[in-house]
Amino acid sequence: MFKKILIANRGEIALRIIRTAKEMGIKTVAVYSTVDKHSLHVYFADEAVCIGPPTPYKSYLNIPNLISAAEITNADAIHPGYGFLSENAYFSSMCKKHGIKFIGAKPSHMIQMGNKILAKKTMKKAGIPCLPGSNCFVKSSYKEIEKIADEIGYPIIIKAVYGGGGKGIRSVLEKNYLKNSWEEAKKEALAFFGKNDMYIEKLILDPRHIEIQILGDKYGKACHLSERDCSIQRRNQKLIEEAPSPFLTSFLRKKMGENAVKVAEFIHYEGVGTIEFLVDKNKDFYFMEMNPRIQVEHTITEEITGLDLIQEQIFLAFGKKLSIKNFYPKMYSIECRINAEEPYHNFRPVPGKITQMHLPGGKGVRVDTHIYAGYFVPHYYDSMIAKIITTAKSRKETIEKMRRSLDEFVIEGIHTTIPFHKKLMENENFLKGNYNTNFLDKKNSNFFLND
Numbered sequence: 001m002f003k004k005i006l007i008a009n010r011g012e013i014a015l016r017i018i019r020t021a022k023e024m025g026i027k028t029v030a031v032y033s034t035v036d037k038h039s040l041h042v043y044f045a046d047e048a049v050c051i052g053p054p055t056p057y058k059s060y061l062n063i064p065n066l067i068s069a070a071e072i073t074n075a076d077a078i079h080p081g082y083g084f085l086s087e088n089a090y091f092s093s094m095c096k097k098h099g100i101k102f103i104g105a106k107p108s109h110m111i112q113m114g115n116k117i118l119a120k121k122t123m124k125k126a127g128i129p130c131l132p133g134s135n136c137f138v139k140s141s142y143k144e145i146e147k148i149a150d151e152i153g154y155p156i157i158i159k160a161v162y163g164g165g166g167k168g169i170r171s172v173l174e175k176n177y178l179k180n181s182w183e184e185a186k187k188e189a190l191a192f193f194g195k196n197d198m199y200i201e202k203l204i205l206d207p208r209h210i211e212i213q214i215l216g217d218k219y220g221k222a223c224h225l226s227e228r229d230c231s232i233q234r235r236n237q238k239l240i241e242e243a244p245s246p247f248l249t250s251f252l253r254k255k256m257g258e259n260a261v262k263v264a265e266f267i268h269y270e271g272v273g274t275i276e277f278l279v280d281k282n283k284d285f286y287f288m289e290m291n292p293r294i295q296v297e298h299t300i301t302e303e304i305t306g307l308d309l310i311q312e313q314i315f316l317a318f319g320k321k322l323s324i325k326n327f328y329p330k331m332y333s334i335e336c337r338i339n340a341e342e343p344y345h346n347f348r349p350v351p352g353k354i355t356q357m358h359l360p361g362g363k364g365v366r367v368d369t370h371i372y373a374g375y376f377v378p379h380y381y382d383s384m385i386a387k388i389i390t391t392a393k394s395r396k397e398t399i400e401k402m403r404r405s406l407d408e409f410v411i412e413g414i415h416t417t418i419p420f421h422k423k424l425m426e427n428e429n430f431l432k433g434n435y436n437t438n439f440l441d442k443k444n445s446n447f448f449l450n451d
Helices: 011-023 040-044 063-072 089-097 107-114 116-126 142-152 175-193 250-266 298-305 309-318 395-408 418-424
Strands: 004-007 027-033 047-052 077-079 156-164 167-172 198-202 208-216 222-234 237-243 271-279 285-291 332-339 356-358 365-369 384-392 410-412
Touching (some): 004 063, 011 027, 011 309, 011 365, 011 384, 027 040, 027 063, 063 089, 077 309, 089 107, 107 116, 107 285, 116 250, 142 175, 142 198, 156 175, 167 175, 175 198, 208 250, 208 285, 208 309, 222 298, 237 298, 250 271, 250 285, 271 309, 298 309, 298 384, 332 395, 332 418, 395 418
Parallel strands (some): 004 027, 004 077, 027 047
Antiparallel strands (some): 156 167, 156 198, 208 222, 208 271, 237 332, 332 384, 365 384
C-alpha cells in the first residue's frame, strides 16, 4: 500500500481525503496557498507545504510546485480530489514521469472524456444513447453553424468541447437568439478553458440530470453503485443531490446502471468515475458526459452503500481487484451544498470571517466542512464551504432530518445559502419529487424569498 499521499487540493475534499488516508495508516501531505495557511486540512495532515500565493494558477494549478512538494516530502502518490487538476491529463502524466502514482483516471481516459465530441463518439461505439448533434466547430462560418442548427431543429444547446462546471453553455430556444448565444458561449469557453471549440446538440426541455457512480479496476472489471439525482441546479451548478432518484423506476434504474457499466468496461476504465445522463419526460435517457474523478456528491452514495469511496479509489489505484457488485439502494440520502453566498441578492459570493458556528448532529447526519469559528473564507476559490448530508429509511424521513439539521446549522459573520435550503425543504413540488433542471429558472428562482 502507499506510504504517503500528497493531496493536491484544498478545503473540505482535502480534509475528507486526509481522514480516510489516516484510517488506512497512510501518511498525508497537505499543500496550501498563503491564504489557506489556517485551513483545517493544513492542521490535520502529517505534513504541509506552501505551494504559492492565493491565485489558483500560481498554487493549486501549479504543476511544477505540486510535483516538487511531493518529491521533497517523499510522497509516493498524489490524490487530486475534484476540480483543479483532477481531470488534467498532463498532470497525471507528469506524476507518472516522476514516479508518483496519480490516484485517478488514466491520462487517455481524461483526454477521451474531456473532449465532449470524442466522448460522444465513444459512447455511440459502446451502444449508449446520445442526443443528435454536430461535430466540433473550430473555424466554421456562421452560415454553416446556422445550417447545422436548422438541421438538428430547435431548441438546441451550444456547448464547449472542453467545457465543464456549467461554463461555455447556452440554450437556444429560437433561431433569433442563435448568433448572440453562440458568441457569448465562445467567449465564456475561451475565458474558462483557454479554448473556444464548440458544438451543438438537441436540447431536451425540462430534463432530469441523473448520474451513475461507477468503479473499475485495472483487470477490466467494473460495477455501478446506482444513481444520484442532481437536477436541482442554478446556472448549471448543482445545489442539492439525492439518492435514489424519486423519478426513476426500478426498470430504468437497472437499465441505466447496466449502460454505465457497459461504458466503463468498453473503455477499460480504472478508478472511480461518474456517467451522467439526461432523462426526458418519457423516461428516455441520453449520455451527457463522463467525469473521470470523485464527485462533490459522492457522499450520498457512501451513505446509502456504507462504502468509503476515497478508500476504494486508493485501493483501485494501488492495483486491487474490484470486489464490489452492482448495488441498488435501500436507504435514502440527500446532500445540500452550503455556499458562502447571499441568496437574497442573486447568490453573490460573500467572503469574510466566520464569527460563530454550530454544526448539526444526530443519527443519520453528516457534515463535511473545513470551516470553523474564526476562519476567514477567501474570495479566490469556489464558494462552497460545507456539505450537509442526511440519511434515513425513506425519502420523507430524510427530508425531515434535513429540515431539523438545517435549523441547527448556525454560521454567523457571513451570509450562506442555508435559508435557501430551508425554503426548498418546504417546497411542495420538491416534496413530491416533482422537479427538473429548470426548477430554479427565472420564473421560480425567487420562490424561497417569499414568506
